Amino acid sequence: MGSSYGLPTPTSASRRHPLLPPRLRLPLALFSLFLLSAGYLLGRSSSSSSLSRSFHIPNSRIPFAIPEKRIPRLQVQAVDTVDGGKIRVPEAQWPRRIPNVVHYIHGLAGPEDPPELKYFQYLAIRSALVTLKPDLVLFHYRTEPVGYWWAQIRPHVTLVRARDVHEVYGRPVEKFAHKADVVRLEALLKWGGIYLDVDTFVVRDFASAGLLEEQVVLGMEAATDPARTELEPSGLCNAVILAERNARFLRDWLHSYETFDKNEWASHSVTMPWTLAQRDPTSVTVLNNKAFFWPLWTSEHLDLVHESTTYDFFGTDQFAYHAWESLARPWLDTLDPTTLRTRDSSFARMARRFAEKGEEERWVAWKEGRNV
Numbered sequence: 001m002g003s004s005y006g007l008p009t010p011t012s013a014s015r016r017h018p019l020l021p022p023r024l025r026l027p028l029a030l031f032s033l034f035l036l037s038a039g040y041l042l043g044r045s046s047s048s049s050s051l052s053r054s055f056h057i058p059n060s061r062i063p064f065a066i067p068e069k070r071i072p073r074l075q076v077q078a079v080d081t082v083d084g085g086k087i088r089v090p091e092a093q094w095p096r097r098i099p100n101v102v103h104y105i106h107g108l109a110g111p112e113d114p115p116e117l118k119y120f121q122y123l124a125i126r127s128a129l130v131t132l133k134p135d136l137v138l139f140h141y142r143t144e145p146v147g148y149w150w151a152q153i154r155p156h157v158t159l160v161r162a163r164d165v166h167e168v169y170g171r172p173v174e175k176f177a178h179k180a181d182v183v184r185l186e187a188l189l190k191w192g193g194i195y196l197d198v199d200t201f202v203v204r205d206f207a208s209a210g211l212l213e214e215q216v217v218l219g220m221e222a223a224t225d226p227a228r229t230e231l232e233p234s235g236l237c238n239a240v241i242l243a244e245r246n247a248r249f250l251r252d253w254l255h256s257y258e259t260f261d262k263n264e265w266a267s268h269s270v271t272m273p274w275t276l277a278q279r280d281p282t283s284v285t286v287l288n289n290k291a292f293f294w295p296l297w298t299s300e301h302l303d304l305v306h307e308s309t310t311y312d313f314f315g316t317d318q319f320a321y322h323a324w325e326s327l328a329r330p331w332l333d334t335l336d337p338t339t340l341r342t343r344d345s346s347f348a349r350m351a352r353r354f355a356e357k358g359e360e361e362r363w364v365a366w367k368e369g370r371n372v
Contacts, residue, residue: 081158089191090135095213096207097215098244099212100133100212101136101193103188103194105140105141105184106145107143107144109143115143117145119336120199120323122152124196124323130354131203138160139157139160173260177269178269181268184241185250189247189250192245196320199323200292201354202319203319203350209319212242215243217284218284218286218287219237219287219288220288221237221289222289233289235272235274237270238269240293240322248283290316290318293322295321306347309346313349321350337364338360
């Protein structure tokens with residue numbers, strides 16, 4: 001007899017022989033429960049381990065984990081040092097893309113004019129050593145610096161002979177500042193790392209803020225025109241550059257020197273990177289104008305830094321302070337361990353943090369020809 005819906009009614013035989021015998025239902029249910037539980041636990045374990053800081057790509061656009069065996073490794077490059085030896089440049093460890101290697105450029109003039117490393121420059125390098133704790137400091141030069149403060153910092157850096165830049169893409173390069181602009185891009189393309197001008201004081205660690213996990217990091221230099229907004233800077237200043245090795249943004253930046261004009265001071269060092277960043281924003285991380293280059297180089301800002309105690313470098317979220325050496329010479333060139341101790345200014349309070357214990361006593365003894 002059919003059902004009222006036109007479907008056959010189950011026969012007694014089909015009721016007596018179900019698809020799953022009763023004696024197997026309980027074991028199968030328990031087994032299914034076991035598989036579900038195991039899958040849940042494995043899923044939790046997998047997510048907690050594979051998404052740890054060791055392997056997780058910290059980018060909201062890439063919300064997945066890479067197994068350890070598939071993590072790309074940067075090639076370790078050797079550096080030609082002053083003594084002809086080889087120093088291996090440490091590689092970036094995942095999730096970092098930028099190695100914790102600091103680069104400085106100084107002394108690009110000829111041997112007839114060896115530069116004396118000033119006390120404020122010594123303190124600036126000390127600030128990087130203390131704050132960043134770099135794996136290696138590469139000091140690019142043509143003529144090795146001289147003086148007491150160079151002797152103090154020399155054991156902490158590795159000398160790298162820089163090439164003498166006379167032209168770039170067939171265009172003449174004459175000013176030492178422009179030569180240094182080219183050298184820093186070439187060095188970062190080859191090895192990656194953190195470039196700092198020798199008058200830049202690092203006041204906050206880059207790695208703990210995740211900056212070394214980016215491709216390239218640059219900071220805005222604020223415009224002095226009050227009519228311009230914070231998103232209309234003078235450009236991206238090249239006094240601080242963080243970059244992975246062979247970064248695409250740096251390749252484009254260096255290639256832009258095909259239009260280099262030796263008579264234009266900052267067109268390729270400040271203006272051009274901002275133009276490139278707007279053209280290709282996915283290849284660079286741009287920090288605001290308070291990150292590296294604040295306070296500015298104006299007389300009002302220099303007075304704020306050197307003639308008052310109003311500005312607290314460690315009370316802000318900035319990472320570094322570019323000291324604007326060429327414009328702040330009245331304060332910087334007269335700095336020594338004694339004036340650093342006796343001056344009460346925002347700059348002195350910041351810089352004192354990087355002076356080494358017993359530094360003044362040893363310096364005074366050296367001046368007097370005594371041994372300490």
